[in-house]
Amino acid sequence: MGDWVTTRGLREGRRPRALSPWREHLRDTFWFAPTAAMVLVFAVWAVASEIDARIVRAFQDAHDYDGVSELISIADDARTVATTVSSAMMTFIGVVFSISLVAVQMASGQFSPRVVRLFVRSRITKVTFAVFLATFVLSLLVLTGYDGEPDPRYVKTVPLLQAILTLAMVGLSLLLFVMYVNSTLRLMRVSHVIGRITSEAFRVAARMPAAATAGAGVALGPETARVLHQGPGGVLRDVNIARLVRAARQHGVVLRLIPRIGDFVVPGTPLLAVHGGTAPAARSLRYTVSVGVERTFHQDLAFGLRQLSDIALRALSAAINDPTTAVQALDRIVQFLAALSHRPLDASLHRDRRGTVRLVQPVPGWTELVDLGFSEVRRCAVGSPQVTRRMMAGFDDLLLVAPQERRAPLLRHRELLAQAVQRAVPEAADRAFALRPDRQGIG
Known part of the structure; x- marks a missing residue:
């Protein structure tokens, strides 16, 4: 299922629907x-x-x-x-x-x-x-x-x-x-759960606008005002993009979301930055932000990697000790990062019907996604040659598909993994075995 979404869903972003957040919230209720x-x-x-x-x-x-x-x-x-x-x-x-x-x-x-x-x-x-x-x-x-x-x-x-x-x-x-x-x-079944998480993550990536870099020839202008968060504290689950774009168009401004989806927002802290004019009235911004107790997939690009990393970490814990499950999670982490390796990241630009940028929504950058997918797993994988071999193969595969400017974080994690294995494994033969790339871990 994830492969199907990769080949079809990541081609072009979709225009956000006005009722999309409400539909997603109803899906999260029973x-x-x-x-x-x-x-x-x-x-x-x-x-x-x-x-x-x-x-x-x-x-x-x-x-x-x-x-x-x-x-x-x-x-x-x-x-x-x-x-x-x-x-x-x-x-x-x-x-x-x-x-x-x-x-x-x-x-x-x-x-x-x-x-x-x-x-x-x-x-x-x-x-x-x-x-x-x-x-x-x-x-x-x-x-x-x-x-x-x-x-x-x-x-x-x-x-x-x-x-x-x-x-x-x-x-x-x-x-x-x-x-x-x-x-x-x-x-x-863990394979089905991991597959479902990956498919949801690909759907989030598919909904991102195709041109998503803040530096794509768009000048926001000076910041003229800020809108503070007046609701309860909690995790920023999603924003109503259609409403925010409409409010920005009516007031002739550009809105920039300051916290990222998945951040914990505190009442009274800045929520939106206004560029090019006065802030829209509070009435036009009502029901544009959803805050809850936990993250959702709706607009959270990093949430899928967070769950895959959690599954790998739980599998590598001493209580479970299931490196094969960690390898399965790493398979999907590599797949997801490979699909995003050529996509513009850092910010998502939302335009009105005339093509004017009205909302800038921050999204995780390439380095942040790579760190999220590998940092914690790399620290826990040193004692499991099955996982280290899969990680080395994953780094090699990503280095083949990633453009030159995005290879630095991959090389850094690859070197850190090699150094950690050299410190932890005393025998040279065991070190060579643990650092040999293998897509199945150990056969």
């Missing part, structure tokens, strides 16, 4: 899909109930009371199913998602606490939970639809269509349960 499903099932039940009532009235108007009696008999059989579903579904939900919480705990301890968000953002998990709850609610509503009148001439409704919908929801629940179990088992 309440929206179940709540929407329960509201929808109320609406579907109301429509089905009206259709059932009209069917009964049509039979009664035609004086076909035998047909009404047959409908009542069929609905009585379906009532047993609805009763069983309503009593068993909540127990089923509790057991299934209790097991899921245990799986999330295990993944958090083995990989990194940051990977829990993969479970929260999993679409199949949300859809399964939503359908389970919707099936339970629908079964209760169906049970309330039974008239209890035995005379077919006076019965008002027979929940026939409602019962059919309940059976259909039960079948859909069983199908989603199988898909959910398969998805959960995949999310517990």
Whole structure:
């Protein structure tokens, strides 16, 4: 999946959508899909109930009371199913998602606490939970639809269509349960988790504007004002680019975001620098900045490398001691850095419809990304020849694809790794073995 994003997603940046931050924030929540499903099932039940009532009235108007009696008999059989579903579904939900919480705990301890968000953002998990709850609610509503009148001439409704919908929801629940179990088992595999993180990181890079350097012939002019952060303190998760570009265009200025996405912002500290005029009114800047308790992928270019580095560090710890997982994380670190090796970094320029730069958003530079991907792992990898061999091969591959001006940080890390191995490994043969490039670590 990551390779697909590399070949297609990094070609050209996309114009930011106005509702993009809201959509991303809803993906990071678990309440929206179940709540929407329960509201929808109320609406579907109301429509089905009206259709059932009209069917009964049509039979009664035609004086076909035998047909009404047959409908009542069929609905009585379906009532047993609805009763069983309503009593068993909540127990089923509790057991299934209790097991899921245990799986999330295990993944958090083995990989990194940051990977829990993969479970929260999993679409199949949300859809399964939503359908389970919707099936339970629908079964209760169906049970309330039974008239209890035995005379077919006076019965008002027979929940026939409602019962059919309940059976259909039960079948859909069983199908989603199988898909959910398969998805959960995949999310517990380290290779799949690392692949998902890499794919998300590539999507962030794909959304960056194609011309992203602050020095691409754009003069911001002198700084004329600053906007302070007035909201709560926390991690800067993302900014509403479309709103900021519109506010800057209306006031004829250029806005420059001072903190970087992923930084912790404190109330009262500078948030935006204004170039070329007065600061936009506070009303036009409302809801343009999102601050939370943790970082998200939405606009954070470095967050993927942060998670991959965390997984490698956790794998190299004495408690886990799994160098093969560290090698898998390094594979993706090298892949991501290779994809960014020719892209302009340091700042992302956002333009209005006329092509005028209106927002400058800082992003990590090449040296910062290389340091993030290798610094901590390099310090912990000295005692594992499998990891050092993979790192040496990774440096060699990146030196082949990176332009000349970006090779200095790679050469620095390569030399530091070699020096650390020479100090830590006394035998010359072991040193030579540990520093021999190998893309698989040790075969």
